[in-house]
Every structure is written in structure tokens, then in C-alpha cells.
Amino acid sequence: MRMPATPNHLDQTLLALADPTRRAILQRLSAGEVRVTELAQPFAMSLNAVSKHIRVLERAHLVHRRREGREHLLSFTPKPMDDVARWMDAQRANWSARLQALDDLLQEEDRVLASAPPPKKGRTR
Amino acid sequence: MRMPATPNHLDQTLLALADPTRRAILQRLSAGEVRVTELAQPFAMSLNAVSKHIRVLERAHLVHRRREGREHLLSFTPKPMDDVARWMDAQRANWSARLQALDDLLQEEDRVLASAPPPKKGRTR
DNA sequence: TTGATATTCAACCCAGAGGTTGAATGATGC
DNA sequence: GCATCATTCAACCTCTGGGTTGAATATCAA
Numbered sequence: 001m002r003m004p005a006t007p008n009h010l011d012q013t014l015l016a017l018a019d020p021t022r023r024a025i026l027q028r029l030s031a032g033e034v035r036v037t038e039l040a041q042p043f044a045m046s047l048n049a050v051s052k053h054i055r056v057l058e059r060a061h062l063v064h065r066r067r068e069g070r071e072h073l074l075s076f077t078p079k080p081m082d083d084v085a086r087w088m089d090a091q092r093a094n095w096s097a098r099l100q101a102l103d104d105l106l107q108e109e110d111r112v113l114a115s116a117p118p119p120k121k122g123r124t125r
Numbered sequence: 126m127r128m129p130a131t132p133n134h135l136d137q138t139l140l141a142l143a144d145p146t147r148r149a150i151l152q153r154l155s156a157g158e159v160r161v162t163e164l165a166q167p168f169a170m171s172l173n174a175v176s177k178h179i180r181v182l183e184r185a186h187l188v189h190r191r192r193e194g195r196e197h198l199l200s201f202t203p204k205p206m207d208d209v210a211r212w213m214d215a216q217r218a219n220w221s222a223r224l225q226a227l228d229d230l231l232q233e234e235d236r237v238l239a240s241a242p243p244p245k246k247g248r249t250r
Numbered sequence: 251t252t253g254a255t256a257t258t259c260a261a262c263c264c265a266g267a268g269g270t271t272g273a274a275t276g277a278t279g280c
Numbered sequence: 281g282c283a284t285c286a287t288t289c290a291a292c293c294t295c296t297g298g299g300t301t302g303a304a305t306a307t308c309a310a
Contacts, residue, residue: 011143018139019298023212030219037256049299051258056297070256070307078220081213087148088206094155095203144268162286174269176288181267195277195286 009060010087013080016060021045022053026062029076036072134185135212138205141185146170147178151187154201161197 016022021043028034040050054074057063061080066073141147146168153159165175179199182188186205191198 008145010148011145014139014143015297018136018143020133020136021298023135026216027219030216031223035256036258045298046300047257048259048301052298055258072257076220078217081217085210085213088210091151091155092203092206094152095201098156140267146268160286161288170268171270172287173271173289177268180288197287 009080009083012060013062013084016056016062017081017084019053019056021050022057025050025053025057026076029063029074033066033073033075036074039074134205134208137185138187138209141181141187142206142209144178144181146175147182150175150178150182151201154188154199158191158198158200161199164199 017026024043025039028039036051036054037047039054040047043050054063054065058065062077064075064077066075142151149168150164153164161176161179162172164179165172168175179188179190183190187202189200189202191200
């Protein structure tokens with residue numbers, strides 16, 4: 001499927017989060033601003049690779065870049081994760097609503113059975 | 126980056142969620158079990174394509190398949206999303222902890238300034 | 251200026267995602 | 281048995297993701 005012409009925010013956020021390197025970067029940034037080179041240092045990959053990861057995070061608005069001379073200072077921007085949280089909450093609300101409905105149904109069934117006159121030779125179950 | 130030899134659960138869950146078709150599938154399934162063909166019907170793509178999406182969701186343990194004769198009944202399994210929620214919560218906890226620390230620092234600074242001997246021409250605030 | 255440092259840009263590689271079509275498998279119903 | 285229905289398997293295509301290396305750009309420092 002050619003990804004929809006307009007990949008929405010959830011797509012980009014979730015895609016950005018679906019990589020351990022990028023999650024590590026966010027973790028690091030949640031402790032405060034870091035320069036690109038400093039950020040890349042602990043990773044077992046080229047600076048360029050990290051630079052690309054950063055761009056993905058920026059595209060998802062999870063990271064903000066502040067230029068100061070030749071240094072680029074990166075910081076974490078949590079807002080997009082709220083959208084993810086909201087989607088997941090809605091999803092799980094649906095799910096539990098359905099389970100609750102099922103449960104209610106079963107209880108109603110039991111109630112009806114219990115109030116039925118007991119047959120001579122036992123229940124039909 | 127050759128994805129790490131062992132893609133962890135978060136990777137697979139987030140990757141599975143990072144596609145609108147798959148999110149739509151989950152949404153549909155959260156209302157209850159559905160057959161593959163029935164599930165695929167509203168999508169503007171082949172049955173095979175949907176079948177592949179289902180496999181991605183199964184790999185992430187977001188969907189469970191129950192065979193009944195020739196029909197495969199799919200259902201939503203929310204557990205992996207809990208892990209995502211936990212990771213995001215931890216992430217945001219870090220973030221706010223750091224903001225709080227920053228805030229404390231600023232307040233401490235203010236306190237120190239406030240307790241300094243008042244300059245001749247009044248408080249700095 | 252010149253040289254070092256911080257960062258990106260550009261070109262390339264390869265594996266995998268998402269899609270297609272056509273054939274295979276397996277249950278159902280006559 | 282035979283046709284049909286539900287589903288996957290297999291092969292293929294194209295695009296993108298994540299990585300590399302090497303060159304370009306911009307700032308700092310001398």
C-alpha cells in the first residue's frame with residue numbers, strides 16, 4: 001500500500017517511536033538539551049546515522065532543534081505522545097465497553113434463568 | 126541500521142500501530158470478533174494485503190486468531206498496548222521530573238536573591 | 251587567511267514493508 | 281467426487297528505512 005498521500009501525525013509519531021535508537025535518544029533528551037555529537041557518541045553507529053534519526057524525530061515533532069553557533073541543541077517535545085496516549089485510551093475504552101456489554105448480557109441471561117420455574121427433572125443446561 | 130537481531134516487543138507493537146489500516150483493523154476488532162473476509166471488505170485493497178496486515182498485528186500480539194472450520198475469527202488483544210503506555214508514562218515522568226528540577230532551581234535562585242540585603246532603591250521584584 | 255570542529259547533504263547499498271496477481275490448501279455442501 | 285468458499289502461500293514490484301562513506305557548509309579560533 002503506497003502509504004496514504006498524507007501520512008497523519010499518529011503515523012509519524014508511532015513510526016518514530018518504533019525504533020530503539022530513537023527511543024534511547026528521546027530518553028536521553030528528556031534529561032535536558034544535548035548537542036548532536038554528544039548525543040551520538042554512545043551509539044554504535046556513524047554520526048550521520050544518528051543525524052538521520054534526529055530528522056525522523058523532528059518530522060514527528062518529538063524533538064526540537066535550537067541552533068547556537070555551529071552547535072545544534074536538541075530537546076524533547078512530548079506533545080505528540082499525548083495524541084498517541086489519547087488514541088490508545090480511546091481504543092482500550094472501546095474494548096472494555098464491549099467486554100462490559102458482554103458481561104451485562106451474561107448476567108442478564110443468568111438472571112432470567114434463575115427466575116424461571118425450576119423444571120421437574122433439572123435445568124436444560 | 127540493521128534492526129537489532131532481536132526486535133523487542135515495543136518495536137513490534139509500535140511498528141504495528143504505525144499504520145492507519147492496521148489501526149482501523151484494531152478499532153473494528155475492539156467491537157468484537159470478525160472473520161478475515163468480513164474484516165477486509167471495507168478496505169480499498171486486496172484481501173491478501175489485509176491478510177498481511179493481520180499477520181503484522183499477530184506478530185505484535187495485538188490480534189488473536191481462532192480457527193473455526195474454514196473461517197478464521199480475529200479478536201483484539203490489548204495487552205501489548207499496556208507496555209507502550211508504560212513506556213510513554215515513564216518517558217513523560219522523566220520529562221516532568223526534569224522540568225520540576227529546573228523549576229526548583231529557579232525558585233531557589235529567587236529565594237537567595239530575595240534574602241539578599243535589599244539594595245538602597247528597593248527590591249528587584 | 252587558515253585550519254579545526256559541528257553538522258548536514260548526496261549518493262549509494264541492502265533488507266523489509268506494503269501492495270499486486272495467481273496458485274495452493276482446507277473446509278462445506280450437494 | 282466436485283464445485284465453492286475462506287484463507288494463506290509464493291513470487292514479484294516498488295518505495296522507504298536505516299546504514300555507510302565522502303564531500304559540502306558554516307562557525308569558531310588562531
